[in-house]
Amino acid sequence: MSAATALPRVLAGADPHGGAPLPVHLAHHGLESLAVDPAWLVQEVERAGLRGRGGAAFPTATKLEVVGHGRRRAVVVANGAEGEPASRKDALLLAQAPHLVLDGLQLAAAATGAGEAILAVKGSARDAQSALARALGERAASGRDRVFVRVVAVPDGYVSGEESALTHLLNGGRAVPTAAPPRPFEQGVDRRPTLIQNVETLAHVALIARYGADWYRALGTPAEPGTALVTLGGAVERPGVREIALGTTLAALVAHGGGDLARARGVLVGGYFGTWLDPAAARAATLDGASLRALGASLGCGVVAVLDEQSCPVAETARVATWLADQSAGQCGPCVFGLAAIADALTSIADGRAARALATASRSSGRRGGRGRRTARFEDPLARVRRWCGEVAGRGACRHPDGAVHLVASALRTFAADFEDHLRHGPCGGCARPSVLPLPRAGGGGLELAA
Amino acid sequence: MSRRDERLHVRVNPIACTAHGLCAELLPERVRLDDWGYPIVDDRPLEPELVALAKRAAAACPTLALLLERGTRPVERATGSVPPPRVRARAAR
Numbered sequence A: 001m002s003a004a005t006a007l008p009r010v011l012a013g014a015d016p017h018g019g020a021p022l023p024v025h026l027a028h029h030g031l032e033s034l035a036v037d038p039a040w041l042v043q044e045v046e047r048a049g050l051r052g053r054g055g056a057a058f059p060t061a062t063k064l065e066v067v068g069h070g071r072r073r074a075v076v077v078a079n080g081a082e083g084e085p086a087s088r089k090d091a092l093l094l095a096q097a098p099h100l101v102l103d104g105l106q107l108a109a110a111a112t113g114a115g116e117a118i119l120a121v122k123g124s125a126r127d128a129q130s131a132l133a134r135a136l137g138e139r140a141a142s143g144r145d146r147v148f149v150r151v152v153a154v155p156d157g158y159v160s161g162e163e164s165a166l167t168h169l170l171n172g173g174r175a176v177p178t179a180a181p182p183r184p185f186e187q188g189v190d191r192r193p194t195l196i197q198n199v200e201t202l203a204h205v206a207l208i209a210r211y212g213a214d215w216y217r218a219l220g221t222p223a224e225p226g227t228a229l230v231t232l233g234g235a236v237e238r239p240g241v242r243e244i245a246l247g248t249t250l251a252a253l254v255a256h257g258g259g260d261l262a263r264a265r266g267v268l269v270g271g272y273f274g275t276w277l278d279p280a281a282a283r284a285a286t287l288d289g290a291s292l293r294a295l296g297a298s299l300g301c302g303v304v305a306v307l308d309e310q311s312c313p314v315a316e317t318a319r320v321a322t323w324l325a326d327q328s329a330g331q332c333g334p335c336v337f338g339l340a341a342i343a344d345a346l347t348s349i350a351d352g353r354a355a356r357a358l359a360t361a362s363r364s365s366g367r368r369g370g371r372g373r374r375t376a377r378f379e380d381p382l383a384r385v386r387r388w389c390g391e392v393a394g395r396g397a398c399r400h401p402d403g404a405v406h407l408v409a410s411a412l413r414t415f416a417a418d419f420e421d422h423l424r425h426g427p428c429g430g431c432a433r434p435s436v437l438p439l440p441r442a443g444g445g446g447l448e449l450a451a
Numbered sequence B: 001m002s003r004r005d006e007r008l009h010v011r012v013n014p015i016a017c018t019a020h021g022l023c024a025e026l027l028p029e030r031v032r033l034d035d036w037g038y039p040i041v042d043d044r045p046l047e048p049e050l051v052a053l054a055k056r057a058a059a060a061c062p063t064l065a066l067l068l069e070r071g072t073r074p075v076e077r078a079t080g081s082v083p084p085p086r087v088r089a090r091a092a093r
Helices: A021-028 A038-048 A060-068 A089-096 A098-112 A124-144 A163-170 A197-217 A250-256 A279-284 A289-294 A315-327 A333-351 A353-368 A381-392 A400-414 A416-425 B022-026 B050-061
Strands: A075-080 A117-124 A147-155 A194-198 A229-236 A240-245 A265-267 A273-275 A303-309 B008-012 B032-033 B037-041 B066-070
Touching: A021 A098, A021 A124, A021 A197, A038 A060, A038 A098, A038 A197, A038 B050, A060 A098, A060 A194, A060 A197, A075 A089, A075 A163, A075 A197, A089 A098, A089 A117, A089 A124, A089 A197, A089 A229, A089 A240, A098 A117, A098 A124, A098 A194, A098 A197, A117 A124, A117 A163, A124 A147, A124 A197, A124 A229, A124 A265, A147 A163, A163 A194, A197 A229, A197 B022, A229 A250, A229 A400, A240 A250, A250 A279, A250 A303, A265 A279, A273 A279, A273 A400, A315 A333, A315 A400, A315 A416, A333 A381, A333 A400, A333 A416, A353 A416, A381 A400, A400 A416, B008 B037, B022 B032, B022 B037, B022 B050, B050 B066
Parallel strands: A075 A117, A075 A194, A117 A147, A229 A303
Antiparallel strands: A229 A240, A265 A273, A265 A303, B008 B066, B032 B037
C-alpha cells in the first residue's frame, strides 16, 4: 500500500470473486510473518484510537488489555454474525478479504495470549463461508497461523450477533442473549475471558500492525481516526458497501452512490437501531461519532439508508417495527409484548384502521356529549406508542428492545406531521410503494436491496 | 464506571420474570406494572424502611426474578430467613 491517505484501506486488494488468495493478500499488504510484539501492538492500537466497528464503538485497546490480563487464558472471537439486515459490510469483508480478518484474529490472539480463536459467520453468508474455508486451507498449508481457528455458523437473527447471545451459542446454548453480568470479557466462552471483536475491527488491527498508528491516523478526524465500512442503501442508484474516511460528509457518501439529499425525505443512520435525520440535519452531518451525536444519532454498524420524497415514512416505520418485533428472541416480556403492541399500533396508523376507529369513537362520544358520563381519558394509538417507547426501553436482557424503540421514537419525532396525518386520515399515496428500507424476505435468507 | 452505590436497590431479571405481579402488590413503592403485567421498577436506592418489604417481595416472587442488589452485585437471596407474610398495616399509611 502506498500513501497513508489513500483509500480504500481494508478493501484494498479485496477480490469480489471468492476472496483474495494468500499471495495476492501478501503482495498488497505485506507482513510475511505475524510474529509481532504483543505489548507494542496493544500500544499502537491504543495510539491509533481504534474503536470497535460492530456498533458500540468501544476502544479496542482497552478490550485487548482487559482480556489479556484475565485470570485464565483468553479466547478470541471474530464476530462476523451481523444481524442488521441493512448491513452488508461484514459478510462482504469476509467474502472479499478473508486473509486480512484472519491476520487480525491471529494478532488479537497474540496480543491477549489466547490459545483459542473462533470466527463466527452468519449462516446465510455462503460467499463468506466458502472464502473463509479456502483462506484457512491456504494458511494451514503455509503455516501462517499460530492459533487454530474454528469457524462457527451462526443462525440468522437480529440478536444472534449480540455478544452474550454469541457467547451462549459458542458454549453450546441457543443464540439468544443471557442476563448480564458476567460480561463475555470477564467470563465468556468456556468461562474464559473472551475478546469479541467485529471482523472489520480486526481488519483494522491487521493494518495497524503493518503500518503503525501514525499511518492509521492520517485519515479520519483527530478524535476518530481511520476509515470505516458503511453500507449505503435506500433511494440511491448504486447501493452497496463503501469504505470512507471517518468525518466524510453524509452528502458526499450519498452523492457517491448516485443519490441526492436535496430530493430526500430523510436519512436513516445507524441501521435499525439507528436514528432518522431530516434533510437539513442530513446535509449538516459528517460520518463520525461527534457530528452524529450532536444530531442525536450514531454511526452504529455503518448503515446509511436514504428515504426518497415519494415514499412514506409511516409505512416504512411500521414495516421495520413489525420486523423488529418479530426478531425478538422471545425471552423478556417487555420486548415480546411491547414491541408487538408498538408494531400493531403503527401498522393500524399506516393502514387506516386507526383513522376509522378514531372517527367512530368521536362520532359516538359526540352523541353521548352532555349526558355527563365521563369516561377515562382516551389515548389515541400514537400517544400509546409514545408511552410504550418510553416504558419498554431498558427492560430487556439485551439492548434489542432499546434499539427498536429508539428507532420508532426517532421516526415519530422526525416525521411527526406524517404520523398525525395518517392517524387522522389514513394511508397516503406513498404507502403502497414498495419498501425502500431493506428487510429480509419472508422465510428466506436473502436480502431485498432496493435499487 | 461510576462510583459504586452501596445502598440496596431492586432489579428484575427480565428473562426469569413471567409477570405474576406479586412484586407490584408487595412493593408498590418501587414497582408498577406495564400494560402486559410486567414490572417497571424504580431502581433508586431503597430507603431503610423499605428494605424489609423489598426482601419479602423478592422472596415471594414465584420465579425468583426480583433481585436485591448493591451496586451491580446481587445480594445473597433472602429466602428461609424471611418471616412468613403477615397482614401489613401499610395500607393505612
